[in-house]
Structures are given as structure tokens and as C-alpha cells.
Amino acid sequence: MIEIENVHKSFGSLKVLKGIDLTVAKGEVVSVIGGSGSGKSTLLTCINGLEPVDSGRILVEGVEVHARSTDLNKLRRKIGIVFQQFNAFPHLTVLENVTLAPRKVKGMSKREAEEIAVKQLDHVGLGDKKSVYPSRLSGGQQQRMAIARALAMSPGYMLFDEVTSALDPQLVGEVLDTLKLLADDGMTMICVTHEMGFARDVSDRVAFFDQGVMAEIGPPEQIFGDAKNEATRKFLSSVR
Amino acid sequence: MFETSLTLNDLMFMLKGAGVTLMVTFFAVTGGTLMGLAFGVIRAQFKPWVTLPLAFVLDIFRSVPLLIQLILANAFQAIAGYGISPFVTSCIVLALYTAAYCTEIVRGAIAAVPAVTRRAARSLGLTWRQDMTQVVFPMALRVALPSWIGLTLGVMKDSALVLWLGIIELLRASQILVTRLQEPMFILLVAGAIYFVLSFPIARLGAQLEKRWKEND
Numbered sequence: 001m002i003e004i005e006n007v008h009k010s011f012g013s014l015k016v017l018k019g020i021d022l023t024v025a026k027g028e029v030v031s032v033i034g035g036s037g038s039g040k041s042t043l044l045t046c047i048n049g050l051e052p053v054d055s056g057r058i059l060v061e062g063v064e065v066h067a068r069s070t071d072l073n074k075l076r077r078k079i080g081i082v083f084q085q086f087n088a089f090p091h092l093t094v095l096e097n098v099t100l101a102p103r104k105v106k107g108m109s110k111r112e113a114e115e116i117a118v119k120q121l122d123h124v125g126l127g128d129k130k131s132v133y134p135s136r137l138s139g140g141q142q143q144r145m146a147i148a149r150a151l152a153m154s155p156g157y158m159l160f161d162e163v164t165s166a167l168d169p170q171l172v173g174e175v176l177d178t179l180k181l182l183a184d185d186g187m188t189m190i191c192v193t194h195e196m197g198f199a200r201d202v203s204d205r206v207a208f209f210d211q212g213v214m215a216e217i218g219p220p221e222q223i224f225g226d227a228k229n230e231a232t233r234k235f236l237s238s239v240r
Numbered sequence: 241m242f243e244t245s246l247t248l249n250d251l252m253f254m255l256k257g258a259g260v261t262l263m264v265t266f267f268a269v270t271g272g273t274l275m276g277l278a279f280g281v282i283r284a285q286f287k288p289w290v291t292l293p294l295a296f297v298l299d300i301f302r303s304v305p306l307l308i309q310l311i312l313a314n315a316f317q318a319i320a321g322y323g324i325s326p327f328v329t330s331c332i333v334l335a336l337y338t339a340a341y342c343t344e345i346v347r348g349a350i351a352a353v354p355a356v357t358r359r360a361a362r363s364l365g366l367t368w369r370q371d372m373t374q375v376v377f378p379m380a381l382r383v384a385l386p387s388w389i390g391l392t393l394g395v396m397k398d399s400a401l402v403l404w405l406g407i408i409e410l411l412r413a414s415q416i417l418v419t420r421l422q423e424p425m426f427i428l429l430v431a432g433a434i435y436f437v438l439s440f441p442i443a444r445l446g447a448q449l450e451k452r453w454k455e456n457d
Contacts, residue, residue: 048363076365087360091378091456100374101364133456146360153364 001025002047002157002190007056009042016042018212019056024190026156029183031199031220032192034209035235040192041084043209044159047190048072048079060157077105080150084162086142088134094121095130098149105153113152120148124178140171144178151182158182160191196239200224208232245421246430254427257413258434260327264409265396267331272338272395273388279339280346281372301340307401309333314405326405334402338395345387349380382453389446393439410434 002024009017016039024030032040045051047058049065049072058065063075089097098117102108108116121127124144126137134142143163150158160179164172176198183189183202193199199206200220207217208229216229227233279298283291301309313333317324324332353376361371403412414431418424 050359050363073365073367076363079363081363083356083360085354085356087354087356089357089361089375089379091382091453101366104370104374105365135456149364 001059001061002188003059004043004047005057005059007043007046007058008054009039009046009051010054016212017046017053020212020214022207022214022217024157024188026188027186028204029187029189029191029202030205030207031203032190032207032209033194033196033199033235034215037211038209039212040209041161044081044161044190044192047159048076048081050081073105077153078155079157079159080153080155081159081161082143082146082150082163084165086134086139086146086166088137088142088145090134093131093133094126094137094145097134097145098152101149102152116152116154117148120151121145123151123181124148125174138171139167140174143167143175147175147178147182157188157190160189160193162192162194164193164195194239196224196236208235210235244423244426246417246423246427250417250421251430254410254413254417254430254434257408257410258438260407260409261396261399261411261435262438264327264330264334264399264402264407265392268334268338268395268399269392271331271335272342275335275339276342276346279343280350283343283347284350298340298343301336306333306337306398307404309337310401310405326402326407330399330402330405330407334395334399337398338391341391342388345384345391346380348387349384350376352383353379382450385446385449389442392442396439396442397435 002022004020004022007017007020008015018039020039020043022030032043034040042051046053047060047065049070053066057067060075060079063070065072065075089100092100095114095117098120099108099110099113102113102116103110118127118130121130124147126141126144126148129137129141129145134145137145147158147163163179164175167175172195176195179189179191179198180202191199191203203220205217206220206223208215208223208227208231210229210231216223216227216232218228222228223232224236227236279294282294288295310330310333314326314329317329357375357379358371361375362368366374400409400411402409403415408416410431414427417427421427
């Protein structure tokens with residue numbers, strides 16, 4: 001379970017998160033929507049400790065992410081994150097990209113790590129690209145590789161930060177299909193997304209962020225069919 | 241018909257000088273690269289004001305002509321009575337000179353690794369050290385190599401200046417022969433050819449590595 005309690009976060013004088021409360025249960029898929037600058041992505045980077053918070057706390061399976069005593073490198077094994085920008089390690093083949101963390105962080109043998117990597121690459125449909133370098137992959141393939149790389153650590157939670165935003169429109173589908181597969185497998189996911197169709201079809205709950213505040217959260221039918229909040233309605237009518 | 245008084249013995253004398261050139265270059269580049277790596281990482285990781293004193297000292301080594309550095313260092317160690325040989329003094333000064341340039345090469349190459357790539361590495365649970373050794377260094381190496389090869393070749397040629405401390409390296413050996421045989425054109429041509437033979441493999445090695453890496457990009 002991920003518990004976010006009254007989290008505040010600023011960059012200099014810019015308040016990005018203004019008291020966020022959110023609990024994500026095991027197996028739940030929560031989509032976070034909202035305009036740019038609403039704090040959606042910052043929340044994800046706070047959840048796995050890439051950014052510190054100013055106040056409030058975030059607990060992942062009861063472990064407080066920003067507590068001094070927390071070993072972040074250990075905690076991050078449980079939380080996979082995929083970013084908007086493609087960030088393959090260009091000097092490693094696809095297979096090596098995926099086996100790096102299991103080998104170095106979990107201390108797995110090369111064979112063990114490769115078994116897992118091959119399974120994950122097959123899962124995201126890149127089974128035939130194992131020995132190529134990332135530069136030979138399309139954007140969509142690179143994103144799927146990043147997903148396989150995160151999954152190879154067998155995380156309990158996956159965070160997706162606008163993973164389709166930098167893709168050509170015709171490549172968006174293949175990545176969303178991969179996310180749907182994951183959701184069907186019962187993975188706990190928080191997806192920051194601009195893909196309203198995906199948010200509606202796959203999520204258990206949809207949260208709307210507006211200027212650092214979670215303005216509304218609810219089941220997709222309610223958010224897309226009968227939003228209570230004026231800002232939510234306005235946002236949805238602008239993106240439709 | 242071309243004639244020369246240069247004997248095989250003289251040529252051996254020049255090659256011995258070339259050996260000294262190679263040795264000075266080897267020690268200077270090895271020491272300078274190790275220091276440059278350490279300083280470069282420090283410069284890349286810490287805020288600029290923290291590393292200001294280091295940057296200032298390195299700037300001195302980059303700005304003062306090498307010849308002045310060599311002569312001053314040698315004079316200083318003589319006055320202080322350290323009893324360090326001119327060869328060791330030369331290697332130390334050249335190593336510091338190399339380190340000053342290498343630091344900037346390393347700093348620039350580390351800065352060229354995209355922040356998002358490093359963030360991805362850390363988000364997978366890699367420690368700072370693992371991020372450095374597994375992701376940053378291999379990526380930075382590709383950026384740094386051409387400049388580093390250039391620096392190494394430059395240091396090899398600059399090492400000729402150690403002749404001012406009385407070390408008989410390739411250029412000094414050639415000078416001695418020029419004075420004796422009075423054939424400056426031919427002897428300098430031979431010296432130039434030897435410098436080229438020393439440099440060529442290093443330049444080729446760099447080109448080979450770049451080509452191999454490029455196939456992956």
C-alpha cells in the first residue's frame with residue numbers, strides 16, 4: 001500500500017504540491033490527470049524518494065520514504081518508475097539494460113538475471129530485440145524496454161510518468177497495451193497520463209490535480225461522467 | 241646522391257631519447273589522468289563554490305607556460321633541498337599540467353550524461369557508486385576519449401620542454417647530434433618521423449575505439 005499524507009513540496013518559491021492525501025491499495029490502478037505544472041510528475045518522483053518533500057509523509061508498505069533511517073536504494077527495488085523521456089543506457093544492449101539492476105542491486109548471477117530479463121522482454125513484446133542497442137529501437141520500443149527494465153526488479157509498485165507523451169501518435173498504442181497487460185496482471189500502478197481513454201478504461205480510480213492540489217478523485221465513470229469539481233469539468237472539456 | 245654522417249649508433253642515441261620521451265609521457269599521462277579523474281568527478285558532483293579553490297589551482301597549471309612551471313619547480317626543489325631528480329620533477333610537473341586539462345575533460349564528459357539517464361539508474365536502486373561505474377563512466381568515456389587522445393599527444397610533444405632540466409629526451413638528443421654533425425634538416429626530419437611513429441598508434445587506437453562505439457549508436 002502507498003499512503004501519501006498531507007505532502008507539501010516547493011521548488012524555490014514555487015509551491016508544486018499543496019497538501020496531497022492519497023492512499024493506493026495493493027492491486028489498484030490510479031491514474032493522475034491534470035494540466036501541466038499541476039504537480040502530478042513531482043508526486044511520483046517524491047514517492048520513490050528521487051525528490052525530498054517539505055512536509056507530510058509518504059509510506060510504502062509502512063516504510064516512510066523520506067525518513068532518515070530509510071535505505072532508499074533498498075526501497076526503490078520495490079518501486080519501479082518509468083519516465084516520459086526515453087532513458088535507455090545507450091552503451092548497453094537491450095538485454096544488458098534489463099539485467100543491470102538485478103545483477104548489481106540484487107546481486108543475481110548473470111544467468112539468473114538473464115532468465116528474468118528474457119521473460120520480461122517477451123512480456124513487453126521485445127523478445128527478438130535482446131541483443132540490439134537502444135539506438136536501434138523506436139521510441140515506443142524504448143519505452144517498453146524501460147518498462148521491462150523496471151519490471152525485472154520485481155517491484156510491488158509501478159509509477160508511470162507520462163510515458164506516452166514523447167511518442168509519435170502511432171506508437172502510443174503499443175505502450176498503452178503493455179500498461180493494460182500489467183494492470184490485468186494485478187500490478188499496483190500510479191499512472192500520470194494525458195491519455196484519457198486509457199485513464200477511463202484501465203483505472204480503478206482517477207485523480208484530477210489542479211495547481212498542486214488534488215481537486216477530485218473517484219471512479220473513472222464518475223470523473224468522466226459526472227465530475228463534481230468545476231476545474232475537473234473544465235479540464236476534461238478542454239482535452240476532449 | 242644523398243649522404244649523411246648519421247651512423248646507426250647516432251640513430252640508437254635518438255631512439256634512446258625517444259624512450260625517455262615515452263617514459264616521461266607515460267608517467268605524466270597516467271598520473272595526470274588519475275588525478276584528472278578524481279578532480280573531474282569532484283568538480284562535476286559538487287557545487288561550483290565548493291570546488292572554487294581546486295578550480296583556481298588547476299587554472300594556474302593551465303595558464304602558466306609549461307616551461308616556466310618546469311624551471312620554477314626544479315629551482316624550488318633544489319633550493320628546498322628535496323634532492324628530487326630532474327626526471328621525477330619533470331614527471332610531476334607534467335602530470336599536474338595534464339591533470340589540469342584532464343579535469344575539465346572529465347567534468348565536461350560527466351556533465352554530458354543526461355540527468356534523466358542518471359535518474360533512471362538511481363530509480364532502479366543503483367547506488368551513487370554503481371551509477372557512476374556502470375552508467376556514467378561508460379557513457380562519459382565516449383565523450384571524453386577524443387579530447388583525451390588529443391591531450392595525450394599534446395603532452396608527448398610538450399614533454400620536449402623537459403630538455404631544459406638537462407634530460408636527454410628525443411629533441412635534446414637530436415639537438416646534440418645537430419651540433420655535432422651539422423645536418424639540422426635531416427636530423428630534425430628523423431626526429432619528427434620518430435615522434436610521428438610514437439603518436440600514430442595512440443591516434444589509431446582512439447579512432448578504432450570511436451568506430452566500434454559508433455556502430456552501436
